[in-house]
Amino acid sequence: MRQSLLFTKTRKDAPKDEVSRNAQLLIRAGFIHKEMAGVYSYLPLGLRVMNKIVQVIRDEMNALGGQELFLTSLQDKKVWETSGRWDDAVVDNWFKTKLKNDSELGLGFTHEEPLTNLMTEYLRSFRDLPVFVYQFQTKFRNEARAKSGIMRGREFLMKDLYSFTRTEKEHADFYEKAKQGYINIFKKIGLGDKTYVTFASGGSFSKYSHEFQTLTDAGEDSIFVDEKKKIAINKEVLNDEVLADLGVKRDELVEKKAVEVGNIFSLGTKFSDAFELKYVDEKGEKKLVIMGSYGIGPGRVMGTVAEVLSDDKGLVWPASIAPFAIHLISIEDKNGKVKAEADKLYERLTKKGIEVLYDDRDARPGEKFADSDLIGIPTRIVISEKTLESDSVEAKDRMTGTVEMKKHERI
RNA sequence: CGGAGCGUGGUGUAACGGCUAACAUUCCUGUUUUGGGAACAGGCGACUCCGGGUUCGAAUCCCGGCGCUCCGACCA
Numbered sequence: 001m002r003q004s005l006l007f008t009k010t011r012k013d014a015p016k017d018e019v020s021r022n023a024q025l026l027i028r029a030g031f032i033h034k035e036m037a038g039v040y041s042y043l044p045l046g047l048r049v050m051n052k053i054v055q056v057i058r059d060e061m062n063a064l065g066g067q068e069l070f071l072t073s074l075q076d077k078k079v080w081e082t083s084g085r086w087d088d089a090v091v092d093n094w095f096k097t098k099l100k101n102d103s104e105l106g107l108g109f110t111h112e113e114p115l116t117n118l119m120t121e122y123l124r125s126f127r128d129l130p131v132f133v134y135q136f137q138t139k140f141r142n143e144a145r146a147k148s149g150i151m152r153g154r155e156f157l158m159k160d161l162y163s164f165t166r167t168e169k170e171h172a173d174f175y176e177k178a179k180q181g182y183i184n185i186f187k188k189i190g191l192g193d194k195t196y197v198t199f200a201s202g203g204s205f206s207k208y209s210h211e212f213q214t215l216t217d218a219g220e221d222s223i224f225v226d227e228k229k230k231i232a233i234n235k236e237v238l239n240d241e242v243l244a245d246l247g248v249k250r251d252e253l254v255e256k257k258a259v260e261v262g263n264i265f266s267l268g269t270k271f272s273d274a275f276e277l278k279y280v281d282e283k284g285e286k287k288l289v290i291m292g293s294y295g296i297g298p299g300r301v302m303g304t305v306a307e308v309l310s311d312d313k314g315l316v317w318p319a320s321i322a323p324f325a326i327h328l329i330s331i332e333d334k335n336g337k338v339k340a341e342a343d344k345l346y347e348r349l350t351k352k353g354i355e356v357l358y359d360d361r362d363a364r365p366g367e368k369f370a371d372s373d374l375i376g377i378p379t380r381i382v383i384s385e386k387t388l389e390s391d392s393v394e395a396k397d398r399m400t401g402t403v404e405m406k407k408h409e410r411i
Numbered sequence: 412c413g414g415a416g417c418g419u420g421g422u423g424u425a426a427c428g429g430c431u432a433a434c435a436u437u438c439c440u441g442u443u444u445u446g447g448g449a450a451c452a453g454g455c456g457a458c459u460c461c462g463g464g465u466u467c468g469a470a471u472c473c474c475g476g477c478g479c480u481c482c483g484a485c486c487a
Contacts, residue, residue: 009438011421011422011436011437012422012437013422013423013436014422015422015423016422016423016480017417017418017478017479017480018479018480019480019481020480034479036478036479037479092485092486093485093486110487112487143485143486144484144485144486145481145485152486200487203487209487211487260486263487264487265487267487293487295487331446333445334445363445363448364444364445364446364449365446365447365448366445366446366447366448366449367447367448368446368447368448369447369448370448371448373447384446
């Protein structure tokens, strides 16, 4: 797209009411807009990144056999009373509202209840299982304190997948596949090196759950990392028993700050029991479905990338989730020759399906370069009088800073 | 929810209880300029978060709200 048409502007200064690096950079570069504490709108550049992240996740969920659906935000009180989670004493971060006739509704903070309830209508036989469904949905959580920019908001997008299986074995197999899928996702998104599969509290149906923790001081969790084994233990569950289970030694672990970018969790029969989600097995017996839940917050992932991969000049997006592949910058001359060439190149690349942000603005080079560094598109291509002399363009890698002159036809 | 700090043009800041609320930046007009946020000239833009109070006089002091940030608590 032509940058002259992009309605957002970059800023030199971050707003003073944002301290977190992710919010400062994303706001300065025009990716997000703060509506109120913990509530951010996504602007065109930010939405592009968000959609890229969503697509990486979606591909992996589909590869796991996931079927995408879209549940509602408005939640029926009765459904939640079935599991006992309507009560504010049990769940303290509900947003609740009312219909005109005074009946109460909630805004979903997760979706185990409505989905389990929905499934009772479709699951009958062992032949109907296993089933894996997922969605990208806005979650609402009335956090006592929002913080860290888009890392912990009151309204945020979440990918949540739920597994419905027949046996513990079937569940465990899928759980492992899902874990691997998550590892793939964070690798593709560019957080692989810094993201650790972390053992965390498992609840009543399994000993452990697994969190995907990305190392950053901006995180709010403390984890103990075993760098050799590439695993970690959440501080909350660190004890001798866990160390023995995992075969790691306390003195080989290093405590680090991290942010939880995903987690996977065995639910056992907690919800299927509450909703009587049963199937008939081969022998004609009714059995409870075994469930699991698997979450990733794309917004939090975006914030984490902004925290972890940025530098003092601005954002640095990995190619897989960058808003555009190429930032084309023209440094114009007097006779309009550069502009004509830049226009041509832009059209050519765009026709090939390459995503290009074309800085065609009537601005000085310094401003264009500064904006380009701030926005953080992986490859910057400069076309100017100078490059035209050698019939080439200059390509610069945002992450490494490597500059290369490329002959025009090679582009 | 407990504690701390802060609310002044779009943004970042300044202003002793006293003149028309100042500066920078952004934005608009024009001239000029074009490889790292150029220069010059002119211009737009603020009931100083809201409501009370003290005072001859409040951005400034007091009280009450609301909002934002940070620390803690919380956090499938």
